[in-house]
Amino acid sequence: MAKGLPLRSENYSEWYNELVKNADLAENSDVRGCMIIKPYGYAIWEKMQRALDDMFKETGHSNAYFPLFIPKSYLSKEASHVDGFAKECAVITHYRLKNDENGNGVVVDPEAKLEEELIVRPTSETAIWSSYKKWIQSYRDLPILLNQWANVVRWEMRTRIFLRTSEFLWQEGHTAHATKKEAVEETSMILDIYGKFAEEWMAVPVVKGRKTANERFAGAKDTLCIEALMQDGKALQAGTSHFLGQNFAKAFDVKFQTKEGKLEHVWGTSWGVSTRLMGALIMAHSDDQGLVLPPKLAPIQVVIIPIYKNDEQLDQITELIQPMINELKANGVSVKFDISDQRPGWKFAEYELKGVPVRVAVGMRDLEKGLIEVARRDNLSKEQKPLEGASAYITVLLDEIQVAIYAKALNFRTESTHEVDTWEEFQTKLEQGGFLSAHWDGTSETEDKIKELTKATIRCIPLDAEKEEGKCILTGNPSSKRVLFAKAY
């Protein structure tokens, strides 16, 4: 039993917070709503970054970097964009401090007031489109396929580590195209990348869908998303890909000359995933013993714990086990041989808490018989295996675990997704958590009303939703396909 970890079933929130802290992933900082990502947590994020970055590069994107500060005037150019973000922007008004004359430490120098305030970026559309205006004149300048790894600040009223913090890390892609078709295709290709990443790397099954007008990105014509289901039955938006139409091109006056010599506005997209994915990863798989990491994202994939009574025995064990370690490393597996001064039991619990997929325990008792103990984190099973050939066995086992974790999460989601056809059933099932697949009359009013009555929102209209005649769950008005409702983070 993990020390100090509350039970997942009793208090999911508290379990999550304690898990994040005890597994050494991150902690709250002294600055309100901000988090400190600790080395172990950051190592996971780096693995995510690398995998995503590779996929972006493979599809022709390049990384670039734009300023943290955005002049206030930029933000006001796109009306709905301002509406969406104005309420949560950090604003810089001064550029200098001075010593207080009354000895009260350091104060803001009123002389150093900025002529135009700067906004700490909540997202970079405005900064990037003002550059696009300078960069784009001809169809030859298109497309521009950029991605930026950065931090952004959104001054949220209420924060939660990894899921909603005042400052967070993310990647934001911003592309510009000559045609609508190309931009639409980009939006959907990126969604596919996100879906693939979530499922193949994070082992988190996601529903690909389209946001309703209510939930659409401020300034977008269309917002596609991936939605994941957490173990407490709440949904989490894990990534979004926006088709911006010509909105930003018009707001920032970005035009190009076509082959035919005509002047047209550029078509745009933007897309992003953030450190919120860390929250999704944690909440999707972990259990009462701690974190469960899919092998592909685990900073340590295999931990080897020697059990010994004295230095002599440790030397003996090290010698016997070293070939296996070398072979694992040669197979590209990250291995930690933990000879730190702790008792074996302590180490077992510690690495379970940290979600290391495979643990190998090696002591003289087994080694004399040529055996080691191999334990898997995902189902907590353990078995004796011959040391001979162990590296090959473990390498394959890691792949099996990756698959098993995904299967488990998918199974949970399948069991937690219900088709409902009456308002009564909707309310009852909602209490149990999970996705509700139901008919909706397509109006914002109905969506608002349902949210007001139940706190459930339309997570998305699934891209693969089949045509089906039905009646809206609330109003009874006709509907042609089901949408996914859930309570969300």
Place this chain on the structure above:
RNA sequence: CGGGGUGUAGCGUAGCCCGGUCAUCGCGUCUGCUUUGGGAGCAGAAGGUCGCAAGUUCGAAUCUUGCCACCCCGACCA
């Protein structure tokens, strides 16, 4: 910004109503010995502006006032 609550060692806490050997206990840390196949045992040690400031009092962690910070609920949240 409304409603409620809390600030005591690195972390978690007792004490506060009823002012006076009350600064308590647990975890963690350090040292030593014994241990080491599921979060070790014993012995010892270090560690505190009791959120800040003013007031009442012979005397304040405790009472009063002001301030600050944080947490929860709501509002807010692409």
